[in-house]
Amino acid sequence: xxxxxSTPQLTIDLAALADNWRALDSLTDCETAAVVKANAYGMGxxxxxxxxxxxxxxxxxxxxxxxxxxxxxxxxxxxxISVFSGHMPGDHDLxxxxxxxxxxxxxxxxxxxVEALPGHSFGIQLxxxxxxxxxxxxxxxxxxxxxxxxxxxxxxxxxACADEPDHPMNAAQLxxxxxxxxxxxxxxxxxxxxxxxLGSGYHFDLTRPGVGLYGGLPxxxxxxxxxxxxxxxxIRDIDEGETVGYGxxxxxxRPSRIATVAAGxxxxxxxxxxxxxxxxxxTARCPVVGRISMDLITADVTDLAQEPxxxxxxxxxxxxxxxxxxxxxxxYEILTSLGARYQREYLT
Amino acid sequence: xxxxxSTPQLTIDLAALADNWRALDSLTDCETAAVVKANAYGMGxxxxxxxxxxxxxxxxxxxxxxxxxxxxxxxxxxxxISVFSGHMPGDHDLxxxxxxxxxxxxxxxxxxxVEALPGHSFGIQLxxxxxxxxxxxxxxxxxxxxxxxxxxxxxxxxxACADEPDHPMNAAQLxxxxxxxxxxxxxxxxxxxxxxxLGSGYHFDLTRPGVGLYGGLPxxxxxxxxxxxxxxxxIRDIDEGETVGYGxxxxxxRPSRIATVAAGxxxxxxxxxxxxxxxxxxTARCPVVGRISMDLITADVTDLAQEPxxxxxxxxxxxxxxxxxxxxxxxYEILTSLGARYQREYLT
Numbered sequence: 001x002x003x004x005x006s007t008p009q010l011t012i013d014l015a016a017l018a019d020n021w022r023a024l025d026s027l028t029d030c031e032t033a034a035v036v037k038a039n040a041y042g043m044g045x046x047x048x049x050x051x052x053x054x055x056x057x058x059x060x061x062x063x064x065x066x067x068x069x070x071x072x073x074x075x076x077x078x079x080x081i082s083v084f085s086g087h088m089p090g091d092h093d094l095x096x097x098x099x100x101x102x103x104x105x106x107x108x109x110x111x112x113x114v115e116a117l118p119g120h121s122f123g124i125q126l127x128x129x130x131x132x133x134x135x136x137x138x139x140x141x142x143x144x145x146x147x148x149x150x151x152x153x154x155x156x157x158x159x160a161c162a163d164e165p166d167h168p169m170n171a172a173q174l175x176x177x178x179x180x181x182x183x184x185x186x187x188x189x190x191x192x193x194x195x196x197x198l199g200s201g202y203h204f205d206l207t208r209p210g211v212g213l214y215g216g217l218p219x220x221x222x223x224x225x226x227x228x229x230x231x232x233x234x235i236r237d238i239d240e241g242e243t244v245g246y247g248x249x250x251x252x253x254r255p256s257r258i259a260t261v262a263a264g265x266x267x268x269x270x271x272x273x274x275x276x277x278x279x280x281x282x283t284a285r286c287p288v289v290g291r292i293s294m295d296l297i298t299a300d301v302t303d304l305a306q307e308p309x310x311x312x313x314x315x316x317x318x319x320x321x322x323x324x325x326x327x328x329x330x331x332y333e334i335l336t337s338l339g340a341r342y343q344r345e346y347l348t
Numbered sequence: 349x350x351x352x353x354s355t356p357q358l359t360i361d362l363a364a365l366a367d368n369w370r371a372l373d374s375l376t377d378c379e380t381a382a383v384v385k386a387n388a389y390g391m392g393x394x395x396x397x398x399x400x401x402x403x404x405x406x407x408x409x410x411x412x413x414x415x416x417x418x419x420x421x422x423x424x425x426x427x428x429i430s431v432f433s434g435h436m437p438g439d440h441d442l443x444x445x446x447x448x449x450x451x452x453x454x455x456x457x458x459x460x461x462v463e464a465l466p467g468h469s470f471g472i473q474l475x476x477x478x479x480x481x482x483x484x485x486x487x488x489x490x491x492x493x494x495x496x497x498x499x500x501x502x503x504x505x506x507x508a509c510a511d512e513p514d515h516p517m518n519a520a521q522l523x524x525x526x527x528x529x530x531x532x533x534x535x536x537x538x539x540x541x542x543x544x545x546l547g548s549g550y551h552f553d554l555t556r557p558g559v560g561l562y563g564g565l566p567x568x569x570x571x572x573x574x575x576x577x578x579x580x581x582x583i584r585d586i587d588e589g590e591t592v593g594y595g596x597x598x599x600x601x602r603p604s605r606i607a608t609v610a611a612g613x614x615x616x617x618x619x620x621x622x623x624x625x626x627x628x629x630x631t632a633r634c635p636v637v638g639r640i641s642m643d644l645i646t647a648d649v650t651d652l653a654q655e656p657x658x659x660x661x662x663x664x665x666x667x668x669x670x671x672x673x674x675x676x677x678x679x680y681e682i683l684t685s686l687g688a689r690y691q692r693e694y695l696t
Contacts, residue, residue, distance in 0.1 A: 006412055006414070006436035037642065037643055041614075042614075063614075063642075085354060086581065088354035088581060090354055105582050109582070127584070130593060131591065133581065133608055160591070161596060233453060233481065237484075245508065246508050247511075266389075266685075270618070271678070272620060272677065290480070294385070294386055294681075295385055295433075296411075298480055332642055336614035337685070340387065341412065341415070
């Protein structure tokens with residue numbers, strides 16, 4: 001009996017996720033949190049946080065209060081769940097009900113939080129130069145004494161160029177962060193995955209790894225967490241000169257065998273990767289031919305000795321960063337784009 | 349009391365969806381089905397099919413059997429639900445339980461279907477030149493008499509270049525389809541949205557519009573179905589020469605005001621659009637500055653007279669095809685990438 005399924009299979013290795021957390025934790029002498037925003041970078045927030053809490057994580061970060069509510073439901077009471085976007089209008093009920101800790105980004109958010117939820121835990125996000133999220137130096141100088149009197153649980157900032165160790169922005173942001181937080185008596189955090197790898201000067205009291213947990217660069221030693229196999233719908237023989245796919249963008253330069261697999265850009269396999277992407281039968285390369293369709297991809301399987309039932313697009317042979325190169329993007333986007341139609345299997 | 353929410357708001361105009369179906373239906377004298385694969389191009393399959401069945405659609409197409417099951421649960425018994433990927437190994441139970449009609453793509457699928465579900469409805473997909481999905485001419489010639497004896501309910505094919513009306517591939521595929529199906533006595537279908545616009549010679553007995561229903565090209569007369577508003581987390585003033593975002597890719601050429609909004613590539617706002625995308629405050633353009641982050645986008649709001657609470661990225665001012673141009677892709681991918689974190693509101 002054939003047990004192959006008609007839907008692509010996404011396999012998520014939770015043991016590798018836990019190993020990656022422990023490996024990043026071992027690089028520092030401080031506390032190691034875990035960033036689980038965007039549904040744990042597409043891996044599934046509930047499964048990820050339950051794995052990470054067993055590995056030893058006690059502090060989780062999300063982007064939005066709604067995500068924090070999901071994580072709290074998976075974790076139960078106890079671990080701290082912090083929200084990068086801070087305390088936004090309308091977040092009051094979620095923050096209170098799920099014991100979330102907003103990272104306040106502005107004087108407006110600070111005033112709003114203290115008025116709406118006096119005594120409720122909060123942290124402060126400072127902007128040390130990225131100009132994206134957090135209080136500016138002048139804003140912080142004006143607010144600092146008032147804010148510290150309210151007992152923030154964490155002061156944090158975020159690096160703009162940590163994936164490039166030699167970028168002068170790293171030292172500049174480090175200096176700004178130290179200047180803004182000297183002698184402050186509150187736990188501090190600056191480093192995500194890239195910052196951990198920059199060395200102990202960037203670690204402070206808590207690190208916040210994200211992409212490295214999920215097997216992505218810049219943590220080159222990460223274990224691969226995700227594998228994605230795409231079932232073949234059919235294989236056809238075509239003559240030299242025949243075209244394949246939308247817009248007739250590819251034609252066969254020799255008699256060819258073309259496999260059509262059941263996944264496409266609606267599954268997060270970014271359309272732009274078409275001309276450079278490869279599928280794999282074990283370690284044998286099968287170049288994508290023609291445009292990636294919404295639900296279908298065509299690949300050249302002419303050189304395979306046997307007809308497989310599926311082809312791999314992510315796994316040990318082709319990492320999220322390899323596929324990102326083909327798509328002209330970064331591994332982070334490959335991970336967070338992984339689609340809703342996959343059958344998900346978790347390895348523990 | 350401030351009722352603004354901290355999550356982006358995706359508004360889906362179901363009345364516009366129904367209008368688009370009726371408008372496409374009015375262009376032909378044959379039956380008009382509706383393609384609702386990929387969660388109705390990201391709009392929500394259940395809401396879409398319930399709207400379209402009220403508008404008059406009686407035949408729905410999905411990519412995978414799993415999607416067909418979802419659509420059947422939303423529709424109940426009656427309307428036909430056809431599956432483009434055909435009858436794949438493992439699909440037996442779903443096809444039987446949810447009364448799905450597979451479009452068989454190969455001799456293998458035909459033999460498997462007739463053996464596994466004798467008497468169960470099916471259609472046949474022919475490949476008329478796209479070399480992606482469906483039986484080849486030679487395969488079909490060998491199978492034709494056997495297949496017709498099993499009473500297929502539809503014979504279909506798909507056009508590779510219908511979005512380019514002058515492309516010679518259109519007439520070539522039309523001729524192939526006519527040759528393969530002459531005097532066949534079974535309802536035939538060749539046209540999706542683009543094919544409808546190619547004229548009555550392409551319409552046959554049933555059309556299968558997809559993207560045009562959801563407001564995308566090539567149906568230029570489509571009503572816009574989707575609007576997406578992104579809440580502002582904070583606005584900051586920066587000096588001339590300061591950088592914004594990851595990698596320091598943008599710097600201010602004048603003193604600037606920068607708004608940070610709560611959405612990013614994890615929400616399907618494709619990272620590649622960064623250098624060319626615009627957000628809007630009503631009709632005022634706010635260029636995206638710096639790289640698009642996973643959960644955040646920064647935009648230049650220096651020239652706005654007032655501080656808005658949110659900025660629009662999709663709506664009447666910027667369509668899915670406008671945004672696709674900025675991202676170097678097609679409107680289809682903008683639609684199917686729309687993310688899971690949005691608060692979805694349906695207008696009826």
